[in-house]
Amino acid sequence: MRWRRRQSERDLDREIRSHLELEAEERQEAGLPPDQARYAAQRAFGNTGVVKEEVREMWGWISLEHLWQDFKYACRAMRRNPAFFIAAVLILGLGIGVNTAVFTVVRAIVLNPLRFPDADRLVMLWRTSLKNASARGGVAPADFLDLQQQVRTCSAVAAFANTLFDVTSADDPNGVAEPYRVAAARVSANFFTTLGVQPAWGRDFTRDDDDPAAAPVAILSHNLWQRRFGGSPTVVGSRITLSGESYTVVGIMPGGFSSPEVFGPGIVPDLWTSLRFSEERWIRGAGYMFVVARLRPGLPLATAQAEMTTLLKRFEAQPPVSTDQRLILVPLHEQVVSGIRRILLVLWGAVGCVLLIACTNLANMLLTRATVRRRELAVRASLGASRWRLIRQLLTESVALAMCGGVIGLAFAIGAIRLLPTLDPASLPRLQEVGIDLHLLGFGLGLSLVTGLLFGTLPAWQISRTAPQQALQEASRTTAGRRTGLLRAVFVVIQVSFALVLVTGAGLLIRSFLILQEADLGFEAQKVLTSRSRCPRQDTNATRAQPITKSCWRDSSRCLKCSSPGQSATFRSRATYSDGRS
């Protein structure tokens, strides 16, 4: 449209210029000197700017007028056939609605960069072995500390380790108030600066906090702060007891911040403490620290990867020696969304199929209606409407129809997106980033427009082909009918094939689900109950924690046995079949 406008603009310019030249030449031939001739030509022409403006105004006005007329026709046609109108709008609403909803989810989760500054430069560092490249493990503390010092290709390297804390309030040492558990992470002091975020209140961790002798400090998530501390700013500086140890709250993260969900969807710490390596500082080899690094600007991933390989070789000159170990870098975004990307794209394809089915369905309905409307169109054509004008009128009708459907669809999509968090889909990372925004509106309306053109074009073309006299005499109904009949058959074929694809896909999915349900687990699962529990550890230092933990488990085991006699109870450090949320 814009392009056409510019084209017309250039065209007008050229036209006026050639007129002025010609006039000037004529005046020159009549005996005027060149500059005077040019001046006279201009005077005879009048004000060029005003003329151009008049022409431009007329362009806009006429196309607007036509559009308005077409729109009025469209409304009239719809009012004349409310059943068709309602059916079409509902079909379209469904198609556009699910597509808009899925687009919003795909965009927020897969397409959008992570919500960190320059998120594309953030990478995760994993330790793998050559033999089993798919098994990724963390980095040992000593390796991490060396890496942090020696690495050149990354501007920052930070580590974190997920953990759980039991929170009891510090001024309630007897544990009268109900304790609760939070997902937490021990992080290196530069963790937040590496990600490029700052606490909203209070301060970030400093290098001194990492000293094992330093006072324990913690930073709260906005969510935890709101949920458990009532959003009171006096929390900063107060003390909380985490698994028996007293911590000072030094900061609160901003509301939008969430740690990258590298361990799977929904596994998001609500609290961060500093690392404070003590003896663990010397552990090498396979480790439990997860490392996130920020590449230097302009450096390709491969360069950093090469450096990691050489660095690891250097570490492995020191014992324990293992030769097939590798450090690999994975872009953080990839890390977070790789598990879900394919599923979401398949879902997108499926709802795309739904929309295409809706389109062909509607195109068919329009063609069927066309036989009824042929007389009306023929009358219009014989009254002087050009074929292009008729096509445009029919297209305006279908676009108006699609827009009505789009409004229904948008309402549907907004409802679906609102409902999504309450469904708590366990497999979706970045769920809190899915929201209603202008992109949703834009996509929904744009999709409606495209849909309208898509299902309207062929029928409009087909219908407008009928010669007016013939249609008026209704003599040639059979020939025109045969052509539309063929087109309708094609639409039905498309519709059925897409539906077949969807039904087959859904069928296979259900079958896989049934097979999974009937799979032999190797034990009788019917009468087995599982429960998750955690005994407090006094310290991160394993040797000191053990006696307490052991006695705790022994006590709870005894409790379980006496409360349900005749049954057996057993303990395991990880659930046999769990949803991964530990």
Place this chain on the structure above:
Amino acid sequence: MPKESSGRIELLQGTLDMLILRTLLFGPAHGHQIAKHIQRTTDDLLQVEHGSLYPALHRLERKGWIAAKWEPAGKDLKREFKYYRLTPAGRKQLVAEESKWKQMTGAIARIMWPAKES
């Protein structure tokens, strides 16, 4: 911009379209030719400001009464002009406007010179 002193007549509103259509009845012409034709045939009596021709031309084109095409001028092929041509719809329109014009002038004449009419 009326220039009564030069003895020319300002064109009546709405008649320009008809004059353009009538001029194009002779065959395709570009804007300058149309302007010159109107001036010459009326011995420069009808004053058409050349510029005012173009909004009219574009309006007629949009309405589908005339069609335009860039074509080289007859003698030298280097220069191209935008030639306007009457469409069938334009021909019909010309007939309609002509009869309307005749009715109007007739009606005016009957008021102005009642004696002559009776």
